[in-house]
Amino acid sequence: MHLSEQEIIRREKLEKLLALGIDPFPPEAYEVTVHAAHIKEFFQEDAEGKPVNFQEVSLAGRLMSSRVMGKASFAELQDSTGRIQLYISRDDIAPGDDKTLYNEVFKKLLDLGDFIGVKGHVFRTQMGEITVHVTEFKLLGKALRPLPVVKRDEEGHTFDAFTDPEQRYRMRYVDLVVNPEVKGTFLKRTNMVASIRRFLNERGGLEVDTPVLQAIPGGAAARPFITHHNALDVPFYLRIANELYLKRLIVGGFDWVYEFSRNFRNEGMDRTHNPEFTILEFYVAYKDYLWMMQTTEALLEQAAMDTCGTTDVQVGETIINFKAPYRRISIYDAIKEHAGIDVSAMDEAELREVCKKMHIEIDGSMGKGKLIDKIFGEKAEHKFIQPTFITDYPVEMSPLTKKHRSKPGLVERFELMINGKEVANAYTELNDPIDQRERFEEQVTLMERGDDEAMFIDHDFLRALEYGMPPTSGIGIGIDRLAMLLCNQYSIQDVLFFPQMRPEKFD
RNA sequence: GAUCUCGUAGCUCAGCUGGUAGAGCACUUGACUUUUAAUCAAGGUGUCCUGGGUUCGAAUCCCAGCGGGAUCACCA
Numbered sequence: 145m146h147l148s149e150q151e152i153i154r155r156e157k158l159e160k161l162l163a164l165g166i167d168p169f170p171p172e173a174y175e176v177t178v179h180a181a182h183i184k185e186f187f188q189e190d191a192e193g194k195p196v197n198f199q200e201v202s203l204a205g206r207l208m209s210s211r212v213m214g215k216a217s218f219a220e221l222q223d224s225t226g227r228i229q230l231y232i233s234r235d236d237i238a239p240g241d242d243k244t245l246y247n248e249v250f251k252k253l254l255d256l257g258d259f260i261g262v263k264g265h266v267f268r269t270q271m272g273e274i275t276v277h278v279t280e281f282k283l284l285g286k287a288l289r290p291l292p293v294v295k296r297d298e299e300g301h302t303f304d305a306f307t308d309p310e311q312r313y314r315m316r317y318v319d320l321v322v323n324p325e326v327k328g329t330f331l332k333r334t335n336m337v338a339s340i341r342r343f344l345n346e347r348g349g350l351e352v353d354t355p356v357l358q359a360i361p362g363g364a365a366a367r368p369f370i371t372h373h374n375a376l377d378v379p380f381y382l383r384i385a386n387e388l389y390l391k392r393l394i395v396g397g398f399d400w401v402y403e404f405s406r407n408f409r410n411e412g413m414d415r416t417h418n419p420e421f422t423i424l425e426f427y428v429a430y431k432d433y434l435w436m437m438q439t440t441e442a443l444l445e446q447a448a449m450d451t452c453g454t455t456d457v458q459v460g461e462t463i464i465n466f467k468a469p470y471r472r473i474s475i476y477d478a479i480k481e482h483a484g485i486d487v488s489a490m491d492e493a494e495l496r497e498v499c500k501k502m503h504i505e506i507d508g509s510m511g512k513g514k515l516i517d518k519i520f521g522e523k524a525e526h527k528f529i530q531p532t533f534i535t536d537y538p539v540e541m542s543p544l545t546k547k548h549r550s551k552p553g554l555v556e557r558f559e560l561m562i563n564g565k566e567v568a569n570a571y572t573e574l575n576d577p578i579d580q581r582e583r584f585e586e587q588v589t590l591m592e593r594g595d596d597e598a599m600f601i602d603h604d605f606l607r608a609l610e611y612g613m614p615p616t617s618g619i620g621i622g623i624d625r626l627a628m629l630l631c632n633q634y635s636i637q638d639v640l641f642f643p644q645m646r647p648e649k650f651d
Numbered sequence: 652g653a654u655c656u657c658g659u660a661g662c663u664c665a666g667c668u669g670g671u672a673g674a675g676c677a678c679u680u681g682a683c684u685u686u687u688a689a690u691c692a693a694g695g696u697g698u699c700c701u702g703g704g705u706u707c708g709a710a711u712c713c714c715a716g717c718g719g720g721a722u723c724a725c726c727a
Contacts, residue, residue, distance in 0.1 A: 294662080411725055
């Protein structure tokens, strides 16, 4: 094992601590009575400037900086809420003749990054900084590797930032320690999810769990990961969606079920795609996609409000307004609006002609539905910046969706576009088992034509529908994509703690 | 998967047309009892991503590989 100079020095310090009878990794709990942010927010002084509270505090965290000035030192402690300054004077922590605790342990054997616990009282320095005057400290956990030292001056300028994306993603633990805004992003994401969960629970939604290992990967058009079950000696797929399982629960008599579903798709990775990602799906009996549009607007408005404190959310250079209601436009009108052509009456040959003229890449496996989707994707999708429901898709690209109540050839489906990206996809669910069987059979034809994303026939799902499913509307909302918007992050990797990367090699 | 680009100290980076490896911070030693990007003095950082090649000589030029990023393709 190759050790750098600094790592060797820290290991030597470990030995010296042990020689002094100090356990660098003590087992017992340390009493924490207060956190840094709380002190900074609520510290008070009387008229003479004498502190009135926090005169007996005990807190713990990482030592993040240390400025030794002879017999006194200033240091910074970083706990889960932020940083607070420490003032440590030699004669306070080592009142007797033996000054080892200060001269050796504090000044020499502690390193930046070490976990320590401190007890003391809070005061304000001459420079105005709220500070803990330490009377007692204890090493709680030694850091054997040096953290990147990121410094910030008064104007907020950052020096020597820890910025290498590879290192930040691979060693998120370090990223979180030294880049406080990263923690902020993830807290925001968690708040967003909590807000959505509250919204659903308040309306009678029931949170459920359904299988991740599936014998038939259904509910979406995507290439799955394949794994193998040893005892049964059969292949299993990691789920690409949970849709068909949630609908089985609607068959079973629940009115409203939801699941934050970790899905896995064996496809490319880029700034908007990770092999595993989270979709919130929910299904509500006796509703249709029109109801679902209203519910989606309300859900997103609340999520934006709870997460950002406003419905006008800054995303990159633009402001996205999450306040309901959102614009609605059919996919044909959307294409008309942005490509200037009416594809609503075209057959497959005509659509191919249009794609050719627009220099849109196509191949022989694509049917009418996919061609229309292509044209929309190339010419219109990225133009919808403000939240917009794109409605009424062609039946060929929606095998699980009920046919439109009044428009032949279309289905009752919408996708929600925000900032030029699909964030949600919803339908009035197909509950006619005979129609569903025919749609699955069409998928088999597509598969034979070479479409490797066409759906398998799920016979158990058909059997469930044959027992009867109430009219139902369902939706999938891309939680990572939504988090990217509400947290104003350009890349999905910045809203996932551990984005997928090529495995690291250690030698 | 394709193209472009990057890889030098713990971190951020410089290193020109090839000539003994550099800075700031961090680190080590010392001074300093209200500092705050603390300051002052002194000190050493290293598989220049890996492996080949060209050359008297390669961090530098060439080839291959590994890893990252960006763009594109597939997709949410």
